[in-house]
Amino acid sequence: MPEKTYLQAISDGLRQEMRRDPRVFVLGEDVGVYGGAFKVTLGFQEEFGPWRVLDMPLSETAILGGATGAALMGMRPVAEMQFADFVSCGWDHLTTVAAKQHFRAGTPIPIVVRLPSGGGFSGGPFHSQNPESSFAHIPGLKIVCPSTPTDAKGLLVSAIEDPNPVLYFEHKHLYRRIKAEVPDERYTVPLGEARVHRKGDDVTVVTWGAMVYTADDAAGRLKDDDVSVEVLDLRTIIPWDHERVLESVRRTSKVLILHEDTRTGGFGAEIAATIAEEAFEHLDAPVRRMAAPDTPVPFSPPLEKAFIPQVEDVVAALRDLAAY
């Protein structure tokens, strides 16, 4: 199997779907001639032509509203937000129109919105955010946050197949850093199934996106303490895999929920509440959350390092939990 970066896996998955289904098309800013700000759609316009790889005006509302209208007419639009942060400009079209249309009118809205998200490169307050929890609160939207190249491709295919609006958060920090063997053939990874990234018995870490690697590094360090850490990669936020999370927590009896998004109202709070409701009697320690502090994402490297949870922060939290 060929080894591919996370970015190549997304690109390959998208290209494959466009080859097999003429209803799939791409729209976004600079996705055509330029190939997208991160080059995910590089070469697509040459292959599929200017009407299936559409360079759009700076108009997130028109991109997302347009995707919804095209989906209503039987297309399978894949819209790109140049940065996940800019989705706020098109908020209404996801939360007011697309999310509620099937509930109200019975008409499915099969759209995928690709959202390059996350920090770690001094992108500052407007190019680094992880806004998944804002959308997780809106009934009718599905949310995907792959962490590996294999999942990135399989989840993208599932997202395109899905009859609902799917927000596909691709972490920019992983684009070219993470490589793995990715099957050439078409495959899907179902939405709503978590993945055990590392098996363990003493503490569970529930996380997603780039934090999977932070958690894994920390778990490796805990081996020296003779503490076995399980790392669960949630893979999708809506729907999320209650069963696998609860099973792991009941077995280890201690849990850390880790995310790069800010703390208050972050999706970790929902997971923590569910664990408290469903697995209280199995817990040997309070549920711990680790997240970014409640500030905008800062620009300067030392500030950003203080903002994004670091391996040593996770190590300290895991040691505390293990000793509890």
Add this chain to the structure above:
Amino acid sequence: MAVREAEPIGSLQEVKEAGLDREDLLGIYRNLLITRGIEERGHILYKQGKIPGSFYTGRGNEASAVGVATAMGPHDVGTPIQRDLGVHITRGLEPWRVFAQYMGRSDGPTRGRDGNVHMADARLGLHTMVSHLPAMLPVGVGMALAFRIREERRVAVAWCGEGAAARGDAHEGMNLAGVRRLPVVFVIDNNQWAYSTPTYLEYPVDHLADRAAAYGFEGVVVDGTDVLAVYREAKRAIEKAREGGGPTLIECLTLRMEGHAVHDDAFYVPRELFEEWAQRDPIERFRTWLRETAELTDEEEDEITSGVKRLLNEAVQRAEESPLPDPADLAEGVFARPEELDTPHHM
């Protein structure tokens, strides 16, 4: 590119040239009467406590709605707003389902999930509005984009009011449509009042249709109480779009003859304005034209009027027999199932 102010239609010959025969004209008259009749009965049902929430009508806008919808082809699509009940009626939505929608019953197009004119039957080529107008403009543009990508000779009609035209969605939708010359027709129902706000506080140009020039396409102002003039302008614009001529912005001038919704007595609208526009009532105006120009007889008129009355009586009764939705099914439909894709309304 200056905005064009459409002339009224005069003779039967002109009407024929615009594509309507006498049967079509009687059909238009019937659709106008059904539209107003549903809303008048809606008021009564509301006062009887049979309609929950609020109640919105399009009194004064019937000709605009019916005129545009009559000009649409069978495979064209649209996103009408709350003053456009006539669009649903003209496309074939049965009145009893409208009453069922008003009353929150299972047989309304939204099965009790949404109320009043927040509805559409996708099988009729219509897609339901949201309250956040003009959100449906970019959605209509997306429909036209799908037609353009697939090279289909279909047109999308996207509606908003003059109040909503102030929002950014209108700009983004029209700009994209202009850039790509998409087969879409924008209709602005300009009823002069955005809730209580008059037009001089909404926009600083003479006509909203003036804005079309900024997006590189034609703008037309038409008297929205003249159903035939509306039809002719909509037909021109729709066929132009179908032939690859790009978008048109049609501004239909009317007066909102009631409050924003049933709770609002519209005290802020000068009485003289209501009196002036009452003289131009779109239905009375068309009726007079039919009698004077198309030889509408007393018998024909009676037949249409009594037929509409019967239809609406039966419709109210059937709607009242429609069950209320089952609370146990509340969560049904939040997400679509795969087998719901590729149904005819998606084509």
